[in-house]
Amino acid sequence: MRLFIAIQLNEEMQNLLGDIQENYRRMAVRGNYTPPENLHLTLAFIGEYDSPEEVLDALEVVSFQPFRISLDRTGCFGDLHWAGIADSPQLENLVKQIRHALADAGIPFDKKRFRAHITFLRRATFPRGGKMLLPYIEPASMQVEEIALMCSTRGKHGMIYTKIGAVEARDVL
Numbered sequence: 001m002r003l004f005i006a007i008q009l010n011e012e013m014q015n016l017l018g019d020i021q022e023n024y025r026r027m028a029v030r031g032n033y034t035p036p037e038n039l040h041l042t043l044a045f046i047g048e049y050d051s052p053e054e055v056l057d058a059l060e061v062v063s064f065q066p067f068r069i070s071l072d073r074t075g076c077f078g079d080l081h082w083a084g085i086a087d088s089p090q091l092e093n094l095v096k097q098i099r100h101a102l103a104d105a106g107i108p109f110d111k112k113r114f115r116a117h118i119t120f121l122r123r124a125t126f127p128r129g130g131k132m133l134l135p136y137i138e139p140a141s142m143q144v145e146e147i148a149l150m151c152s153t154r155g156k157h158g159m160i161y162t163k164i165g166a167v168e169a170r171d172v173l
Helices: 011-026 052-059 089-104
Strands: 002-008 030-033 040-048 067-077 080-085 117-125 140-144 146-155 158-168
Touching: 002 052, 011 030, 011 067, 011 080, 011 117, 011 140, 040 089, 040 117, 052 089, 052 146, 052 158, 067 089, 067 117, 089 140
Parallel strands: none
Antiparallel strands: 002 040, 002 146, 030 117, 067 080, 067 140, 080 117, 146 158
């Protein structure tokens, strides 16, 4: 099964990214738009791994307090368009903890440098082969209360992401 660890977005963030997608559509940009329910922030991509229980066990050592993440820009990697997350020491620390926990448990994961972004459009093609300025993004933020272990499967109409389990934030007294 294809696994990844992510922060699922709240409705406000999903709606804001949906508005950005709608702006692209109005400008006749074609591509694979991420459905609202699939929008997420990937913290670690594991890939094919048949023991989600081992991953959840490894994540038990991850400890974090609730914190906020904020959208602050848009950008692209080639034909992949994304919304960026503002710098956050808490987010960076969380990603380090997750990656150390996976490594200590011998669970393979993609070790590419972490770039906090939410993909909202893949394989973008622009009218008449042109490019466009990336849209202004309304500031939005959300409280991170948990991280989720997700499974991705190919469905009839695209990818389906299913939450397998989660690690909740813990308030420190």
